[in-house]
Amino acid sequence: MKVNTKFIKEVKKYGAFDISACFNCGNCTAVCPLSKEDSSFPRKMIRYAQVGAEDKIESSLEPWMCYYCGECSDTCPRQAYPGEFMMSLRRYLISRYDATGLSKFFYMNSWAQNILVIGIFLVSLIFFISYNGDFQELAAKIELAFPAYVTLAIFMYVFTMYKKTILDKSKKFLFSFDFSNIKETLIHGLTQKNFSGCSETDWTRWIAHLLVMSGYTLTLIISNLHLLEPLKKHYGLLDITTPLVFYAAFGIIAGGFVMMGRRFLKKIQSSKFSHPTDWLFVAMLFLIGISTLTTYILNMAMGPDAEAVAISYKINIAIEVAWIIIIVPFTKWIHIFFRPMAIYLYNLKKEKQLA
Amino acid sequence: MEENKIYEKEHTINENYRQKPKVAVYVCHCGGNISDVVDVKKVAEELSKYHDVAISREYAFMCSSTGQDYIVEDIQKNGINRVVIAACSPALHELTFRGALQRAGLNPYLYEHVNIREQVSWVHKNDKEGATKKAISLVKAGVEKVLRQDPLNSIRVEAVKTVAVIGGGVSGMRAALSVAKNGLNAVIIEKSDKLGGKLNRSGNVYPTGEKAISVAENLSKEVLSSDKIKVYFNSEITFVSGYVGNFQINVKRKNGEYEKIKAGAIIIATGFDNYKPYEGEYGYGLNKFVLTLPEFIEALEKSGPGKFNYNGKDINSVSFIHCVGSRQIDGIDKPGKNGKINEYCSRVCCTSLINTANNLKTKYPDVEVFDIYTDIRTYGMDHESYYKEASKNDVIFFRRPLEERPSVEFDGAKIKIKTKDVLTMNEDMEIETDMVVLGVGMVPNDITDLVEYMKLPKSSDGFLQEVHPKLRPVEVANNGIFIAGTAQGPMDILESLQASNTAAVKAAALLASGDIPLDPFVAVVDEDKCTGCEKCPKECSYSGALTMIEKEVNGKKKKVAYVNAALCKGCGACAAVCEPRAINVAGWSLDQFDAMVEAIAKE
Structure with missing residues (x-):
């Protein structure tokens, strides 16, 4: 293995500022409740990064097995923050799996991402307000375009990840159709079950994540299936959409609130270090929740024809446009796909005995 | 040869030893250590019947004050003039009992100590009867011996109140200064024309970060300005004769003149030498970019600002290899010219290498630094902080397995180091580097002549050997000769200074009273x-x-x-x-x- 010192410098750009302090004692791995013999981290990953074993890192599933309990960072005798290193590694991998190179650009230049998000939001909003046609029809088209765009983006990631972790080694396409593997993958995806894998389950963190995730998934379903037509229909308490929208908004706002609070307080290892993209992510989620809820409540109170409903709805769609285009494919959000994916690939590797 | 006066110190107070012998025998129980096996009552009883024995007793602890009081009382009141004590090893309490005799006014040498613990009860646990018999005959032999004992007086030698210090490095200078502070005269015999020794070429020193050369200069100034210290520069020792209190050192000066230096004690501060790699050891001698640590320190000192340029090449990466010439393993490492391998750890190289790596990083932050070790032994007070700093300085460490040696290969202008790395799950690593620095250890300086003249004891490692590492840490078996610093084994400057002070104080205490007591045997x-x-x-x-x-x-x-x-x-x-x-x-x-x-x- 050739030693490459440039690699660690690259990873450090994603946040792992103190990892050079690591002297490879392995306390982090010893205390990590999620590390397994055949999926060992953080020490192994840190060492690969220190000596610049780029290929080994990019074909590793370990970064996704880490749920940032923070026990490693608490235990580290050198204050090297292995937990934050694993987080940085995930950011690094996202940008490596992204064929467009935009992820990397955004991670390195968070200001550009902010400007772009605000720009897209403003341009969309101005366009929506000046639009003379039937906005409800336009919104339907926009919302229907989202799934196609997101699917394309996710497919790109999934394929790169599959290629680096499986295909490059096996040289042929391998898949697992084992029912228990698929079941496990789905359970992990839906419940983020490994949050309970930390020695002390951080219930607040897990519930906040679940609230945000379920609320957000629900919002996606509502908008992608175009279930809401606030400019055409007048919604009441008894409509089926009402509990859905209220739950989705509540989940996002409550969960987002907890997450932001913790990032401010910095009491827990996982919320000590905030990358600018983390803030943007939480802020945007919040805005989506609030604008959806406001539109819905205004519609219930004033009916579909009210000017306030139209403006609120246009703001809501403009936020969603910026979110879908910039934030979904290129930053943190992608985690929720990588984690279950990693479980699936881990089991696949085991099944096919791929070293 | 002129000789100092040797005289006896009179111990005898009571002249009754000239009278008919009256022996007292004391059998000690040693709190069961002896009495559990040996029938002490029987021993005492048997001995009471023996000729010339006037008193025979047994007691639980003869070394206790009550036990000693029996002896004193028997001598003073019962006219006892010779004593036999059957107890533990004389190494433990011979002096205790001699003291009791002296207090009672009897010559302390009219006394025989019979060991019935180590030589009887402890080794014959299963044969109590046999043990008792053996004890009886040993004590009887003791009585026979003490009956033929003459009163002895301890010998005292008049001493020259000057300490000769061989070697003017940091240890020698410190020792001489300490001797002077204790009121005695010191003479430093230095072979070169300068004080300071290895310190003159050591870069900056841990843990203070001072320039080694300025430490040397400060000490040197202090030495040269002291009216109690005389320094012989350019001097070679041609012979050493005499004994404690009265040594004579023959010195040949550079101008060919001979001089005789008289001293009561000698402190050897001849220091160490750097291990010299053989040609081809990690590429040394084959490539001008493979340096030893002292060579690198000098190169780093001389290099200018901007880029690190050495021998016309811009150096972008430097690799340090630990344990070169230290902790060698039989069958793996090549023995030196003396046919021996150096199994010991040189102790200072880890901290020194890492300190140098940090200095390199401070001067040229962009230079990549690799460090190949098997154990990091930055053991001293706060030395760990150097290691920590090196990590923070992005030094990349590789740990080779104990029995593996990295290889240094040359591929055109490129240098490649190959090593197994324990930290990377035992994978084979290949490091491309512009320069290799060998952390050479310490080897004994060649002081064959001095060893010959003074019959100095050497350890298996070739360094001078003390009597006991804990009990007599700076003394050699030869009376009046002390060791200071790395002549004794690898030490850092701090440890050398501590050893020097200890040696100086020992020498000063020995010479302080003007005469030296010796055993009369x-x-x-x-x-x-x-x-x-x-x-x-x-x-x-x-x-x-x-x-x-x-x-x-x-x-x-x-x-x-x-x-x-x-x-x-x-x-x-x-x-x-x-x-x-x-x-x-x-x-x-x-x-x-x-x-x-x-x-x-x-x-």
């Missing part, structure tokens, strides 16, 4: 019996201790053996070859041994 010659056959001097291992002299005995001039009490170690080699029994070791005469053997054989 030396050879004595019965000049009437001596035939002048000259067999004994040939057997003597201590040069100058035993010589033949012309002397008038009983009005006739004759050749007789002469003992220098200060040099004699009391080994008895002379007594063994003397047919007429004219020479004997005081306190251990052949007549005494005869009587002891007879007492034991009688049973």
Whole structure:
């Protein structure tokens, strides 16, 4: 293995500022409740990064097995923050799996991402307000375009990840159709079950994540299936959409609130270090929740024809446009796909005995 | 040779030893250590019937104050004039009991210590009867010996109140300054024309970060301005003679003049040498970019600002290899010229290498630094912080397995180091580097002549050896000779200074009173019996201790053996070859041994 010192410098750009302090004692791995013999981290990953074993890192599933309990960072005798290193590694991998190179650009230049998000939001909003046609029809088209765009983006990631972790080694396409593997993958995806894998389950963190995730998934379903037509229909308490929208908004706002609070307080290892993209992510989620809820409540109170409903709805769609285009494919959000994916690939590797 | 006065210190207060012998025997229980196996009552009873024994007692702890009081009382009130104590090893309490005799006014050498613990009860646990019998015969032999014992007086040698320090490095300078502070004179004998030794080429030193050369200069100034210290520069020692309190060191100056230096004690501060890699060891000597640590320190000191340029090449990465010439393993490492490998750890190289790596990073932050070690031993107070700093400085560490050696290969202008790395799950690593620095260890300086002149003991590693690492850490077996610093083994500057101070204080304490007490167990010659056959001097291992002299005995001039009490170690080699029994070791005469053997054989 050739030693490459440039690699660690690259990873450090994603946040792992103190990892050079690591002297490879392995306390982090010893205390990590999620590390397994055949999926060992953080020490192994840190060492690969220190000596610049780029290929080994990019074909590793370990970064996704880490749920940032923070026990490693608490235990580290050198204050090297292995937990934050694993987080940085995930950011690094996202940008490596992204064929467009935009992820990397955004991670390195968070200001550009902010400007772009605000720009897209403003341009969309101005366009929506000046639009003379039937906005409800336009919104339907926009919302229907989202799934196609997101699917394309996710497919790109999934394929790169599959290629680096499986295909490059096996040289042929391998898949697992084992029912228990698929079941496990789905359970992990839906419940983020490994949050309970930390020695002390951080219930607040897990519930906040679940609230945000379920609320957000629900919002996606509502908008992608175009279930809401606030400019055409007048919604009441008894409509089926009402509990859905209220739950989705509540989940996002409550969960987002907890997450932001913790990032401010910095009491827990996982919320000590905030990358600018983390803030943007939480802020945007919040805005989506609030604008959806406001539109819905205004519609219930004033009916579909009210000017306030139209403006609120246009703001809501403009936020969603910026979110879908910039934030979904290129930053943190992608985690929720990588984690279950990693479980699936881990089991696949085991099944096919791929070293 | 001019000699200092040797005289005896009179111990005898009570002259009653001239009277009919009255022996007291004391059998100690040692709190069960002895009495659990040996029937001490029976021993005491048997001995009470033995000839010339006036008192025979047994007691739980003879070394206790009550036990000692028995002895004093028996001597003072019951006219006892010789004492035998059957107890533990004399190494433990011989001096205790001699003190009791002295307090009672009896010559402390009219006393025999019989070891019935280590030599009887502890080794014959399963044979109590046999043990008791053995104890009885040993104590009887003790009585026979003490009956033939002469009162002895300890010998005192007048001492020259000057300490000679060999070597003017940091240890030598410190030792001389300490000696001077203690009110004695010091003489530094330095072979070069400058004080400071290795310090003059050591870059900056941990843990203070000072320039080594300025430390050397400060000490040197202090030494040269002291009116109690004389420094002989450019001086080579050609011979050392004499004994504690009265050494003579012959010195050859650069101008060819000879000088004789007199000293009461000698401190050896001859320091160490750097291990010199053989040609091809990690590429040394084959490529000008493979350097030893001292060479690198010098190169780094000389290099200018901007880019690190060495020998016309811009250096972008430097690799340090630990344990070169240290912690060698038989069968893996090539032995040195003496056919030996260096198994010891040189102790200072880890911190020194890492300190240098940090200095390199401070001067040229962009240079990549690799460090290949097997154990990091930054053991000293706060040395760990250097290691920590190196990590933060992005030094990349590789840990080779103990029995593996990295290889250094040259591929055109490129240097490649290949090593197995424990930290990367034992994978084979390949490091491309512009320069290799070998962390060479310490080896003993070549002081063969001094070792020969003074008969100095050396350890298996080739460094000078102390008597006991904890109990007598800076003394060698030869009286009056002390070691300071790395002549004794690898030490850092701090440790060397501590050793130097200890050696200086030891030397000063030895010479402070102006005379030196010695054990009286030396050879004595019965000049009437001596035939002048000259067999004994040939057997003597201590040069100058035993010589033949012309002397008038009983009005006739004759050749007789002469003992220098200060040099004699009391080994008895002379007594063994003397047919007429004219020479004997005081306190251990052949007549005494005869009587002891007879007492034991009688049973």
